[in-house]
Amino acid sequence: MMRCACGSDFRCEILEERDDGQVFLRYRCERCGFRVGIETDHRKGGVLFDRPAWTDEARHRLDRLPPYVEPLVRQDVEGYADRNGLTVISTDVMMEAGTQGMVSWHPEAKQRLSRVPGPVRAMARVELERTAQDRGLPEVTVELMEEIKARYFGMAAPRG
Ligand SMILES: [Zn+2]
Incomplete structure (x- = not known):
């Protein structure tokens, strides 16, 4: 130190x-x-740093997740960071960690995600992949996005 x-x-x-x-x-x-x-x-x-250090922005995103999701996301992201020798956890690292899941993205869904405003994109991605995984879906589809958008991101997501 x-x-x-x-x-x-x-x-x-x-x-x-x-x-x-x-x-x-x-x-x-x-x-x-x-x-x-x-x-x-x-x-x-x-x-x-000798242990994971979350940037103020990444921590803020983590803090805004629903309480039941937060520890899971934290665990996933810190695990991903650890496997990749990263100790500074930025929003970029959060995004990268989100792509490490087993869930793929339908091209149209992926395109829609890219239009979601930056501050909620990482959160939306994590929530969508997790929901797809929970349901055993192989990919995130536009239909799933519509459903989640209505539930969590209605105010922030763009109209298709
Ligand atoms: Zn001094």
Whole structure:
């Protein structure tokens, strides 16, 4: 772990995603208040952490999931990150982890997903794949999307 010139340990207080895909970390010394910021690639930045570190954005998405889904998604994503040597968990990693399931996407459904606004896309993807898996469906279809959209994403999903 990083140590301040005063001899005390730095604590990570911010872990943000930048628009360009980089992550920004801010450390603060708890004793003298000195702050230091690092901008880095989320893969390379992983060396700074010895256990999964969720970016503020990824954590926010996790927090908005229904309570019964959250621990499952957390487990899946951290498992995926672990298998791939990633410790910084960004929304990109959440998305990548979502594609690791056994469920495939009907091309039309996939196209529709790409039109869902960014902030809810990862959540919609996870929910749809999980529902398909629960029902033993081999792929996410437009019909399933319509049903889930009505249930969870009615306000956010675009009209087909
Ligand atoms: Zn200090």
